[in-house]
Amino acid sequence: MYSQESLPPPKAILTAAASLTASALLFQTIASTLLPSDLQTHLSSSLKTLFKRLSPHLTIVIPDSDGLTPNHLFQASNLFLSTKLSPSTHRIKATKLETEQTFTITIDTNQLITDTFQTIPCKWILQTEHVEVNQTSNARSEHKFFELTFHKKHKETIITKYLPYILNKAKEIKEANKTVKLHTVDYNGTDYWSSVVLNHPATFETLAMNEKMKGEILEDVNLFVRRKEYYRRVGRAWKRGYLFYGPPGTGKSSLVAAMANYLKFDVYDLDLREVQCNSDLRRLLIGTKNRSIVVIEDIDCNVGVQSREVEKEGIDRDADSEDKITLSGILNFIDGLWSGCGDERIIVFTTNHRERLDPALLRPGRMDVHVEMSYCTYDGFKVLASTYLQVKEDEKLRTFEVVKEALKKIKVTPAEIAGELMKGEDVEIVLQNLIQWLKMKAE
Numbered sequence: 001m002y003s004q005e006s007l008p009p010p011k012a013i014l015t016a017a018a019s020l021t022a023s024a025l026l027f028q029t030i031a032s033t034l035l036p037s038d039l040q041t042h043l044s045s046s047l048k049t050l051f052k053r054l055s056p057h058l059t060i061v062i063p064d065s066d067g068l069t070p071n072h073l074f075q076a077s078n079l080f081l082s083t084k085l086s087p088s089t090h091r092i093k094a095t096k097l098e099t100e101q102t103f104t105i106t107i108d109t110n111q112l113i114t115d116t117f118q119t120i121p122c123k124w125i126l127q128t129e130h131v132e133v134n135q136t137s138n139a140r141s142e143h144k145f146f147e148l149t150f151h152k153k154h155k156e157t158i159i160t161k162y163l164p165y166i167l168n169k170a171k172e173i174k175e176a177n178k179t180v181k182l183h184t185v186d187y188n189g190t191d192y193w194s195s196v197v198l199n200h201p202a203t204f205e206t207l208a209m210n211e212k213m214k215g216e217i218l219e220d221v222n223l224f225v226r227r228k229e230y231y232r233r234v235g236r237a238w239k240r241g242y243l244f245y246g247p248p249g250t251g252k253s254s255l256v257a258a259m260a261n262y263l264k265f266d267v268y269d270l271d272l273r274e275v276q277c278n279s280d281l282r283r284l285l286i287g288t289k290n291r292s293i294v295v296i297e298d299i300d301c302n303v304g305v306q307s308r309e310v311e312k313e314g315i316d317r318d319a320d321s322e323d324k325i326t327l328s329g330i331l332n333f334i335d336g337l338w339s340g341c342g343d344e345r346i347i348v349f350t351t352n353h354r355e356r357l358d359p360a361l362l363r364p365g366r367m368d369v370h371v372e373m374s375y376c377t378y379d380g381f382k383v384l385a386s387t388y389l390q391v392k393e394d395e396k397l398r399t400f401e402v403v404k405e406a407l408k409k410i411k412v413t414p415a416e417i418a419g420e421l422m423k424g425e426d427v428e429i430v431l432q433n434l435i436q437w438l439k440m441k442a443e
């Protein structure tokens with residue numbers, strides 16, 4: 001170590017450096033003229049090895065695949081590094097799939113990215129390597145890999161903490177960018193399903209329903225998604241069943257959409273009228289992905305779904321009824337088969353007539369949560385008025401009072417109120433018309 005005083009004067013350093021550079025150049029010139037090229041290559045590679053041995057750094061290579069299967073860590077790193085771009089980044093790459101709504105920005109090859117993990121400086125660089133795969137056709141394929149370089153002494157931390165941290169971050173980023181899809185039964189599609197982007201605008205904020213119940217549902221889904229370990233420990237499938245019941249137009253389907261938008265879970269709309277037999281049902285349910293909501297709407301009116309009592313009595317049992325879709329078939333599937341092959345699954349049944357359902361379905365444990373969607377209450381009206389007219393209670397206190405009184409006396413659905421609120425743009429006129437309409441309903 002030099003102390004400040006003992007440092008040689010700057011001019012001396014410059015002179016020394018200049019003469020060193022000159023000697024190196026001279027050595028290089030002599031070497032390239034006097035030594036045969038083989039020996040030169042050998043020397044230079046030996047020098048590289050020597051430097052590598054002396055270097056305090058360690059580099060982890062993260063290839064894009066292990067030959068056949070894509071390397072999950074590579075994809076995660078790619079996603080993770082896209083959040084680490086800085087003003088010093090010069091090249092980035094933009095891609096977009098036709099089915100996605102947003103661009104994906106990632107780093108380009110040879111672009112150095114720096115990151116700091118728990119004060120450890122880390123350098124990332126994406127490299128490409130051309131490999132000849134077929135010598136006769138001269139076809140070339142390209143391998144990509146990341147090089148992650150850091151000080152050797154942090155090897156443990158990087159491997160046991162940093163890499164898992166990257167995997168986690170990437171998962172979060174993926175979730176945040178995910179477009180929620182709606183899958184419908186399509187026997188020609190892959191997995192029997194075809195999908196479109198779910199464009200349902202419903203959210204928990206815009207949902208007109210009992211506020212306390214809304215809070216409980218939110219709490220329930222949050223607890224459910226947090227409890228992976230818990231479900232594993234108690235040996236239960238990580239799934240949750242909801243039954244939404246209530247008259248038409250009270251928001252059952254909207255609640256499903258709100259849940260999907262909130263959790264970023266895809267929705268599989270399982271229309272039982274499209275399902276001929278239990279083996280179709282099985283195949284359809286196996287075709288659904290993790291982190292999804294399977295919805296069976298109007299469970300009471302779906303053809304073929306009949307109470308167990310009818311089955312037991314043997315009514316309607318013809319030769320091929322063995323393979324007909326039955327409520328028990330669905331229940332068995334949910335209980336058994338699904339348990340083995342799914343994580344984070346939500347199943348929702350909706351019905352207008354809870355009383356018509358098979359008691360076996362209502363038994364505790366089958367459907368974990370029962371939610372009654374009811375006619376529009378005053379609280380519900382306030383939500384709708386805020387969504388559709390952007391008007392709050394204190395701005396139109398008197399008019400709101402009249403609506404409040406009217407809603408105590410008559411049963412109207414949120415869908416009907418929403419319909420009335422959409423009929424014009426002038427808030428005052430719309431509200432007056434609504435009051436007229438409510439009066440007319442009361443008569």
Ligand SMILES: Nc1ncnc2c1ncn2[C@@H]1O[C@H](COP(=O)(O)OP(=O)(O)OP(=O)(O)O)[C@@H](O)[C@H]1O
Nearest residue numbers: 206207208247248249250251252253254414415418
């Ligand atoms: N609770 C609600 N909050 C906000 N909007 C609602 C609510 N209920 C109904 N709506 C509005 O009415 C439309 C129809 O409601 P939705 O399809 O959710 O009713 P549903 O209960 O599923 O009816 P059905 O029993 O006929 O399937 C929704 O698109 C939404 O605009």
Ligand SMILES: [Mg+2]
Nearest residue numbers: 252253297350
């Ligand atoms: Mg519905």
